[in-house]
Amino acid sequence: MSTAPAAVSAGRASESAPRPPAAVIARRWVARLTMPVLLLLPAMVIIVGLIGYPLVRTVYLSFTDTGLGELIYGGSTWVGLDNFKEVFSDEHLRASLVNTVVFGTLCVIGTMVFGFATALLLNQRLRGNWFFAIAVLLPWAVPAIAASAIFKWLFDSRYGFVNWALVELGFSGFQDYAWFAGRVSAYVAIFITVVWQSFPFVALSLLAGLQTIPKETLHAAAVDGAGPWNRFRLVTLPLLRPIVAVLVVFSTIWDFKIFDQIYVMAAGVPDRAADTAAVAAYREGFALSHYGLGSAVAVVLFLILLVFSLLYVRLIGREGSA
Amino acid sequence: MKWLMKRGWMYGAMALISAFALFPVYWVVITSLKPRSEIYTRTPDLWPSDPQWSQYPRVLGEGHVGRALLNSLIVASGTMVICLIVGALAAYALARWRVRITHILLMLVLMTQMFPLVVLVIPLFVTMRKAGLLGTYWSLIITYLAFCVPLAIWVMRGFIMSIPEELEYAARIDGATRFGAMVRVVLPLAAPGLATTAVLAFLEGWKEFLLALTFINSEDRKTVPLVLQSFVGRGDTDWGAVMATSVLYTLPVALVFVLARKHLMTARTAGGVKG
Numbered sequence: 220m221s222t223a224p225a226a227v228s229a230g231r232a233s234e235s236a237p238r239p240p241a242a243v244i245a246r247r248w249v250a251r252l253t254m255p256v257l258l259l260l261p262a263m264v265i266i267v268g269l270i271g272y273p274l275v276r277t278v279y280l281s282f283t284d285t286g287l288g289e290l291i292y293g294g295s296t297w298v299g300l301d302n303f304k305e306v307f308s309d310e311h312l313r314a315s316l317v318n319t320v321v322f323g324t325l326c327v328i329g330t331m332v333f334g335f336a337t338a339l340l341l342n343q344r345l346r347g348n349w350f351f352a353i354a355v356l357l358p359w360a361v362p363a364i365a366a367s368a369i370f371k372w373l374f375d376s377r378y379g380f381v382n383w384a385l386v387e388l389g390f391s392g393f394q395d396y397a398w399f400a401g402r403v404s405a406y407v408a409i410f411i412t413v414v415w416q417s418f419p420f421v422a423l424s425l426l427a428g429l430q431t432i433p434k435e436t437l438h439a440a441a442v443d444g445a446g447p448w449n450r451f452r453l454v455t456l457p458l459l460r461p462i463v464a465v466l467v468v469f470s471t472i473w474d475f476k477i478f479d480q481i482y483v484m485a486a487g488v489p490d491r492a493a494d495t496a497a498v499a500a501y502r503e504g505f506a507l508s509h510y511g512l513g514s515a516v517a518v519v520l521f522l523i524l525l526v527f528s529l530l531y532v533r534l535i536g537r538e539g540s541a
Numbered sequence: 542m543k544w545l546m547k548r549g550w551m552y553g554a555m556a557l558i559s560a561f562a563l564f565p566v567y568w569v570v571i572t573s574l575k576p577r578s579e580i581y582t583r584t585p586d587l588w589p590s591d592p593q594w595s596q597y598p599r600v601l602g603e604g605h606v607g608r609a610l611l612n613s614l615i616v617a618s619g620t621m622v623i624c625l626i627v628g629a630l631a632a633y634a635l636a637r638w639r640v641r642i643t644h645i646l647l648m649l650v651l652m653t654q655m656f657p658l659v660v661l662v663i664p665l666f667v668t669m670r671k672a673g674l675l676g677t678y679w680s681l682i683i684t685y686l687a688f689c690v691p692l693a694i695w696v697m698r699g700f701i702m703s704i705p706e707e708l709e710y711a712a713r714i715d716g717a718t719r720f721g722a723m724v725r726v727v728l729p730l731a732a733p734g735l736a737t738t739a740v741l742a743f744l745e746g747w748k749e750f751l752l753a754l755t756f757i758n759s760e761d762r763k764t765v766p767l768v769l770q771s772f773v774g775r776g777d778t779d780w781g782a783v784m785a786t787s788v789l790y791t792l793p794v795a796l797v798f799v800l801a802r803k804h805l806m807t808a809r810t811a812g813g814v815k816g
Contacts, residue, residue: 254634254719254720255634255637255638258630258631258633258634259630259631259634259635261626261627261630261631262627262628262630262631262690262694263631265627265686265687265690266649266653266687266690266691269661269665269683269684269686269687270653270656270661270687270688272664273660273661273662273663273664273665273668274656274660274661276663276664276667277660277661277663277664280663280664290663290667291667291670336554336558337558340551340554340555340558343551345548345551345552345555347555350559351555351558351559353799354558354559354562354563355558355559355562356798356799356802357562357563357566357795357798357799358562358565358566359798360791360794360795360797360798360799361566361791361794361795362747362748362766362790362791362794363748363750363766364748364750364765364766364769364770365766365769365787365790365791366565367773368769368772368773368783368784368787369565369566369568369569369784369787370565371773372568372569372572372780372783372784373565373568375780377581377583378580378581378582378583378585378780380568380585383583383584383585415561415562415565419562423802472655475657476657476658476659478657478658478659478750478751479750479751479766482750482751482754482770483770483773483774486774497657497659500659501659501662501751504662504663505666505755510663513663514663517657517659517660517663518660520657520659520660521656521657521660524655524656524657525655527655528652528655531655532648532652
């Protein structure tokens with residue numbers, strides 16, 4: 220791994236003796252940088268133009284009272300922190316932030332626990348493991364909107380499978396139970412959808428980690444008298460810490476910015492009580508034309524996620540996987 | 542007997558988790574094969590008594606689903622092609638010129654994966670409106686590049702770095718230009734990386750919902766997630782049609798996942814991207 224830039228290493232040694240004039244050095248630098256800059260240019264234009272600029276613009280909008288007219292024709296007025304004050308005082312918007320944090324955290328915990336259990340089982344290499352591995356992979360392949368539609372059907376109040384099964388099992392209270400008529404019950408259904416979709420990734424990532432743990436280490440622990448639980452707690456878990464950390468941060472980011480499932484499944488919840496911040500920001504902007512206020516919600520969500528993103532970048536950087 | 546005590550519960554757990562993972566998929570498929578009278582019933586059958594395919598020609602013909610599949614295919618393919626080209630060039634540059642700024646660029650690339658799209662969507666909407674692109678395929682392809690290109694750079698850079706630079710020197714001694722060596726020597730060797738990136742970029746375009754919801758305003762440009770959402774959002778949801786559409790929408794993705802799962806796993810862990 221040489222660290223020297225390899226740009227024009229070929230013809231260089233021959234002309235080293237006398238110090239070349241400044242113009243030549245400059246020309247050489249230009250020649251050396253032309254190609255990488257040209258190669259990077261399209262990507263940079265895309266990243267700066269489609270991520271950098273919109274981000275700055277949204278932050279600006281969040282300090283203005285932009286409505287539909289101002290958005291299109293310009294002329295919005297600066298309102299300072301008013302939008303942010305409203306985000307935290309408006310009942311619906313504040314609730315959407317609380318929803319995001321509470322529901323997101325629960326989803327992360329559910330996904331991690333369930334994913335870990337699945338990974339440990341997969342690592343046992345029981346008979347029929349190949350079938351198990353493919354079965355576990357499948358939910359990951361289902362696009363979010365399709366999964367939302369599927370679970371909305373499973374949880375349908377009149378003809379849904381879940382209510383039918385619960386009634387058959389003796390919980391007759393679930394006859395025609397309307398899961399999407401209340402915030403908590405809607406979140407139960409959406410929680411199951413989210414965990415169903417995200418546990419495969421966590422399980423398969425953890426499985427990859429489990430397979431790197433040498434069998435000898437676990438054997439040694441067993442010889443020293445450690446039971447299965449202690450082997451897991453004292454050997455497996457510490458060795459997997461880096462992967463677990465990355466997965467937790469990563470699931471947090473994913474579950475906090477969740478949009479598709481909420482937009483489709485929580486649409487019918489009265490007073491939109493089950494909206495998360497991403498959906499609330501979107502609706503505030505595009506449904507109610509409060510683009511300034513919507514931007515403020517988005518910026519708050521962005522700041523929350525930024526903390527986790529920085530954490531993630533640090534974890535990745537420490538592992539040196541770049 | 543001892544074996545059963547020790548391992549039995551594991552098999553039980555494995556069966557339960559498999560059922561949890563598979564049952565929803567199974568339920569979609571059989572619902573799509575049931576006649577109307579068996580869908581709208583209080584006592585659903587676990588197996589359709591008279592499976593029939595008629596839902597599929599019906600949704601493909603009437604419900605804009607055929608059109609939507611075509612739209613999704615066009616948008617996802619367009620995203621994939623442009624993303625591969627732009628991403629390969631940038632990845633090559635970042636893999637071969639290791640200057641200090643590379644590190645910063647890579648961090649930027651990683652950060653873009655963390656963005657909630659909702660932060661970007663309002664200005665993007667204005668830009669697309671000003672450019673007169675609202676409601677076109679291009680509005681989607683261009684904006685999808687914003688999050689596909691960073692991912693492509695990240696994945697392909699790893700692959701390109703694993704290819705020894707000496708091979709390029711050899712090609713250049715034989716008279717190839719640096720660009721020629723890249724195109725004819727490095728990229729063919731990085732083919733697995735290109736393929737992985739292609740799949741990932743295609744899937745991003747195939748699955749994306751939020752931007753499509755914002756930019757697409759006409760029935761004949763709707764992508765599949767939009768059609769599904771409008772089906773589900775109605776009061777009198779035609780669940781047979783929804784389930785048939787979901788199957789058609791998911792099938793290509795599921796095939797790719799089962800075939801290419803190893804590659805996707807490594808790429809996704811490295812790129813830090815999920816679903």
